[in-house]
Amino acid sequence: MNTDKNRVNLQFAPETKFAVRTAPFAPFRAALETDFEQLKHRLLAEQLDTVERPELNAVVRRAANEAAALAWVTFHPLLVFPALFEEKTAKALRHAERQARIFANSRELLAA
Numbered sequence: 001m002n003t004d005k006n007r008v009n010l011q012f013a014p015e016t017k018f019a020v021r022t023a024p025f026a027p028f029r030a031a032l033e034t035d036f037e038q039l040k041h042r043l044l045a046e047q048l049d050t051v052e053r054p055e056l057n058a059v060v061r062r063a064a065n066e067a068a069a070l071a072w073v074t075f076h077p078l079l080v081f082p083a084l085f086e087e088k089t090a091k092a093l094r095h096a097e098r099q100a101r102i103f104a105n106s107r108e109l110l111a112a
Helices: 026-050 054-072 077-111
Strands: none
Touching (some): 026 054, 054 077
């Protein structure tokens, strides 16, 4: 047990006040989100119209979501998204075509 009974005089400084500033682009980000979603839906609809096989729709939608997620974390998502979407979609479609060829070739090998 502590047997020291020394008193310590505590003095506090005057209370410090500071102003809290809100993020300058908070309202703009909400409007940007709406514009971004409209752009995403428009580009996605255009791309889905060009896809010949319906089973590739999921691949294109996944590429659009990946591009949107990457573009959204940039400072200018509306500028970045179209190029990213095009790039991701082309890559995803190439990958799906390659997978289809591999699947077809493996069926032929198994049938022989």
